[in-house]
Every structure is written in structure tokens, then in C-alpha cells.
Amino acid sequence: MRRAADTQFLVNEALALLSRLQTVRSFALSTPMVLAAAVSAPAQAAINSHLAHIAFGLRRKLKAFISWLRSPESQATDAEKAQARYVLLKLRFNSLLDQFDIFADVLSQRGEHGTGTWLAGLDVLAEDALHLPGGYYEPPPLICFLERGHGAAIRRARTRLPGGDDNPVGVIQIPRERMVGSGIASSLIHEVGHQGSELLDLTTTIRAEIDKKVAAGGPAKVAWQLLSRWLNEILSDFWALGHLGIGATYGLMSVVSLPSYFVFRIGTDGPHPFPWIRVRLSIALGEALFPHRQWADLTRQWSALYPTDGLPSGKQQLIGQLVALLPEFAQLVVRHRSPSLRGQPLAGLFPVAQRQPARLRALYRQWQARPALREDCAPSLVFAVIGQAKADGRITAGEEARVLTGLLTRWALNRARNYCGLAPPAGAPPPAGASSPHPLISRSHEPQFSN
Known part of the structure; x- marks a missing residue:
């Protein structure tokens, strides 16, 4: 009682x-x-x-x-x-x-004045990068926020929250120090890639292919095992490359530009490739998607910044094995097919044709003459064009920040108008994607080129 x-x-x-x-x-x-x-x-x-x-x-x-x-x-x-x-x-x-x-x-x-609107613009960029034409999955809502620290992160939608409940939205953490520039897109879309890869179960199906290489044994076995362990992060970098082209690699280089000790610190039990090989992986995947001599130039630049000559012989040997596998590994990823992809090669899910260097450069020239044209383009395409121009040395950091700040604000405002049914000001261009099934994003707004 x-x-x-x-x-x-x-x-x-x-x-x-x-x-x-x-x-x-x-x-x-x-x-x-x-x-x-x-x-x-x-x-x-x-x-x-x-x-x-x-x-x-x-x-x-x-x-x-x-x-x-x-x-x-x-x-x-x-x-x-x-x-x-x-x-x-x-x-x-x-x-x-x-x-x-x-x-x-x-x-x-x-x-926060200014910051809040930029974040809303980044939401639109994130949604663009997760949206795949063809209905391969139902994309969850995504929201962005700023945080201290050096790296980005995501709390994926449909994963467990404290208490065991499913997270209703994807929450993407962006380092405050990366606002505002084209490099922010690399970090952001990398995190979007974690969500997209999970929805397509890419890590599971591609790892199954790599495991066959491991089972075959031979001198490259350890290198294949490391690639398998790092696959989740590599695929997220690949997702960024598919949307941004070389801008994704330059953004990655900015993130991992650290003292040499950390760049060459090889951990064999973590999910991240060590920074030096991670950049080389991005270059190899980028070259497979967008063949161009710029990737060889970037390889030379990275090797000059972080030469391997003075490393211990064991590290040099492992790096040599990994580098030797990069072309084969890149083709394995680009050509991968699985039931979730409906027989399509993985590269076919991304706007690869619209992100070729020549097309990005042509767009930049058009936008220089008619800046209003970029306002009707998908946000990821805008960042890809600006990233290519930055890689080519054709845009200054100040101009880059000015352009992207203005566009982030415009995307946020267009989204608010779409959702609230507000009419745009007289003479304003229609919001990007307003007539498409997806209310904000439409691949039809990406310029088409003839060969």
C-alpha cells in the first residue's frame, strides 16, 4: 500500500x-x-x-x-x-x-540581420542540390544554420533524435568562417550528399563492389580497404562535384589546408580520408566527370603545396598505392549502377553536361554582359559558374562576395513570395522554378547549349 x-x-x-x-x-x-x-x-x-x-x-x-x-x-x-x-x-x-x-x-x-536571409538562401541551394529529376526519392526539407568550428555537418532527416524520434528535417551546420563565398557551396553540398547518398543507399551498393576488389587480394588490398572505409565521405564529395565542378575541389582544398602534419596524418580507423588523398580523390572524380587539363594543373598545385618527398617510406608507399588506384576507383563510382538508380550510371543523376568547364565559362561571359540572366538559373549552377571563374582567376574575392550575397538574398525572397503567394514587384523577373512541379528549383532554368 x-x-x-x-x-x-x-x-x-x-x-x-x-x-x-x-x-x-x-x-x-x-x-x-x-x-x-x-x-x-x-x-x-x-x-x-x-x-x-x-x-x-x-x-x-x-x-x-x-x-x-x-x-x-x-x-x-x-x-x-x-x-x-x-x-x-x-x-x-x-x-x-x-x-x-x-x-x-x-x-x-x-x-540576425543579413545572416538570416543568407541562411534562407542557402536553404534554397541545399534543396536544389538534393532535388534529382526523375523522382528517385522524396527529398525531405532542409534547413541551414551557422556554427563555430572549421567543418560542416548534417543531422540527416529520418535519423534518430534524442528520445528515439525520427528527425523530420535535415539540419545542416555551416562554419561561420566560410560565409560568404563560393567555397560555402562545397561544404554545404557535401553535407547534402550525405543525405542524398543515404536515400539512394549508395554506400552499401558501391561498397559491395569494392569488397570484391578486397576479396581478390593482392598488393592493393589495403588501399581498397581504406577506400571502402572512407566511402561515405568520398561519395559526399562526389555529390558536391556533380553540382559544382572544380569549385567543389577548390572549396575542399580551402577546408583541408592545414599544417603538413595534419594533412599527411593517416588514420586507418576513421570515416574521413586524410586530407592529402582526399583532395586527390576529388581531383580524380572531377576529371572523370569533367575531362579537362585543369585537373592536371590542380594536381601539380596541390603537390607543390604539400610535397610527399620528405615523408617516411611507409607513408610514401601507401600514398603511391592509393594514387595508382584513383583512375580505376573514379570509374567504379562514376559508372556504378544499382536498383535504386534504376539502371542509370551514378553520374547520370547529376547535371554533368551543364557543368563542363567550357559551358561554365561561356555562361560567365554571358552573365558579364547581362547579369540578370543568372537570376533565373538554379542556385547550384550559379555557384558552379562562380567557382569556375574563381579557379580561372576571372573574379575577385570582393566581386564574388557581392554577387553571391545579392543572389542568396534574392533566392530567399523569391521563396518567401512563392510560399506566401505574393506578387513580385513590377518589372521583376519571375522567381526561379515558379512554374515547375518543385516550387523553387527547376533544371529547365539551366541554359541549354548545342555542341
Whole structure:
């Protein structure tokens, strides 16, 4: 028999928890931001619906628990078991708060002047990079936020949040130090690649091909094993290359430009290739997608920045084995086919023809004469063109920042107009992708060229 004092204690604790639960309010009621800085309507709806579902469910359970405590039938349960039931409800409340804080950290930045709108523009870029024509999957909403540190990261949609619930949106963390320039796209689309690769199960199917190489043995076995271990990160770099061309590799070089000790620090138990070989992998994959002498020039540049001559012989031998495999490995990835790809080679999913260097350069020349043309293009194409121009030395850092800042703002504003049904100002061009099934992104806005 449980004492009355024990019952009253638990009732009070449960009522207090219920009161605290009432303070968890929808972000639509608590997060100030200009309309253009808001996350997309699907993302906002998904987040609010997700948190409301948990909150209302917990509220029902708390009320049922309080009613049970006050009922005669509960008196046969001892205090220890009643306390255990309460603690589970408290833990569920704490997991709700953990999830709430994850999204609050993201949404609170949308109130920062300038930054919030840029982030909304990056949301549009991320959605563009995840959207694949052909309906290979249903892309989840994506939202971006800035964080301290050197690298980007993603909390993928449909993975576990604290408490075990599925994440309703992909949350992409961008290093603040990379705002604003073409290099930001490399980091961002790399993280999008983690989401896309998972939706297509690419790591599993491509790793199965590599495992056959490992099983064959021979002197290259260790190198193939390392490529298999690093595959998830390599495929995300490949995703960025497919959308950005050489701009993805230059962005990667910026991220991994570290003291030589770290660039050549070979870890065999982590998911990331060591920086030196990671850049060479990006170059090899880029050359397979976009054949051009610029990749050989970039190889020479990287080798000059980080020569391998003075490395210990063991490291030089392993690097030599990996470099020897790069052409074969690149073709394995580019030509990979699997059921999720419906028989298409992996490279066929990306706008490879529109990202060839000659076409990117031609577009840049057109945009120099008529800058308004770039406003109707897919965001990833814009970053690819600017990245190629940067690699060619045809655009200054200041001009790059000015152009991209203006376009990020325009993409954010266009999205706000689309979702809110607002008419554009008189004389303004139509929002990119407004007439397409996807309300913001359309490959039809990528210029077509004849050979």
C-alpha cells in the first residue's frame, strides 16, 4: 500500500511537469524573423507538427498518470513502481526539450540581420542540390544554420533524435568562417550528399563492389580497404562535384589546408580520408566527370603545396598505392549502377553536361554582359559558374562576395513570395522554378547549349 504523502508528492511533480510542458510553444509564436529569412513552409510545418505530436502525446500521458495516481486502483502499487512510471515521463519531457533546443538553435539565427536571409538562401541551394529529376526519392526539407568550428555537418532527416524520434528535417551546420563565398557551396553540398547518398543507399551498393576488389587480394588490398572505409565521405564529395565542378575541389582544398602534419596524418580507423588523398580523390572524380587539363594543373598545385618527398617510406608507399588506384576507383563510382538508380550510371543523376568547364565559362561571359540572366538559373549552377571563374582567376574575392550575397538574398525572397503567394514587384523577373512541379528549383532554368 502506498502512503498518501507519496501519492501527493508524485501528483505535485507530475502537475509541475505538466505546467512546464505548457511553456513549450510553437516556433511560429516565438521566433521573430523577416519573412525572407524564414525556413521553408514544409520545414516549418514538419518541425511544428513533430514537436506538437510529442508534446500532446506527453500531455495525455501525464494527465492519465495523475488520474491513475488519484484512483483507488493505483493504491496497490508501491511508491517505487509509481516513481519509475513518473521518471519515464520526465525523461520523455527532457528529450522533447533536447529536440526543441536543436531546432531553436537553428531558428534563432534567422532573426540576425543579413545572416538570416543568407541562411534562407542557402536553404534554397541545399534543396536544389538534393532535388534529382526523375523522382528517385522524396527529398525531405532542409534547413541551414551557422556554427563555430572549421567543418560542416548534417543531422540527416529520418535519423534518430534524442528520445528515439525520427528527425523530420535535415539540419545542416555551416562554419561561420566560410560565409560568404563560393567555397560555402562545397561544404554545404557535401553535407547534402550525405543525405542524398543515404536515400539512394549508395554506400552499401558501391561498397559491395569494392569488397570484391578486397576479396581478390593482392598488393592493393589495403588501399581498397581504406577506400571502402572512407566511402561515405568520398561519395559526399562526389555529390558536391556533380553540382559544382572544380569549385567543389577548390572549396575542399580551402577546408583541408592545414599544417603538413595534419594533412599527411593517416588514420586507418576513421570515416574521413586524410586530407592529402582526399583532395586527390576529388581531383580524380572531377576529371572523370569533367575531362579537362585543369585537373592536371590542380594536381601539380596541390603537390607543390604539400610535397610527399620528405615523408617516411611507409607513408610514401601507401600514398603511391592509393594514387595508382584513383583512375580505376573514379570509374567504379562514376559508372556504378544499382536498383535504386534504376539502371542509370551514378553520374547520370547529376547535371554533368551543364557543368563542363567550357559551358561554365561561356555562361560567365554571358552573365558579364547581362547579369540578370543568372537570376533565373538554379542556385547550384550559379555557384558552379562562380567557382569556375574563381579557379580561372576571372573574379575577385570582393566581386564574388557581392554577387553571391545579392543572389542568396534574392533566392530567399523569391521563396518567401512563392510560399506566401505574393506578387513580385513590377518589372521583376519571375522567381526561379515558379512554374515547375518543385516550387523553387527547376533544371529547365539551366541554359541549354548545342555542341
